[in-house]
Amino acid sequence: MIEKRARPAYPRVRAIPTRWADNDIYGHVNNAAYYGFFDTAVNCFLIEEAGLDIQGGRVIGLVVETGCNYFAALAYPETVEAGVRVARIGNSSVTYQIGLFREGEDEPAAQGHFVHVYVDRDTRRPVSLPDKMRQALEAIHA
Structure with a gap:
């Protein structure tokens, strides 16, 4: 059985x-659509707080990996509140x-959950996390 985490377990929440x-x-x-919510919540955090320049x-x-457990149905026109936390920080990857x-x-x-591997935009080879990004990630590391 998956351990459910209540809202206070997530340091960043986005509507x-x-x-x-x-x-x-x-x-x-x-x-x-749930995966789209995951992507939106994480990437907003990365752009707004971790210095990710998507352009x-x-x-x-x-x-490189995703997964989801469903506990209750959501439906339009509800507003979803997406909480984000970091479970693991590696040299070039984040869970x-x-x-x-x-x-x-x-x-x-x-x-x-999902796992990002950070790579060079052109070569697609793994790179170390930039300092600003690492600091922002550490601030929400559980």
Whole structure:
């Protein structure tokens, strides 16, 4: 059984409105949309706090692993609150944990993870995390 983490376990939380297109034929947010919420929450943190330059930076993050556990359905027009924390920081890789919550709730509707490997934009070879990024990641390391 997966250990559920309540909202206080996540040092950064971002509100993400669901879209009409997120719902599937069964009337709830489709499982694939959850990965979009994960990506949005983590990349907003990286851009806003860790200095990631998605347009012209030399370092980019490539997702090499993902996973999600679902506990309760979400549906449009709810606002999802995505909590982010870092579980592991390596030389060139980072494991993020993300909790998705209904607005104002402490119990997760879903929780997942993904792993970024940071590489040189041109060569796609792994590189060490930039200092500013490492400092921001350490600030939310669990």
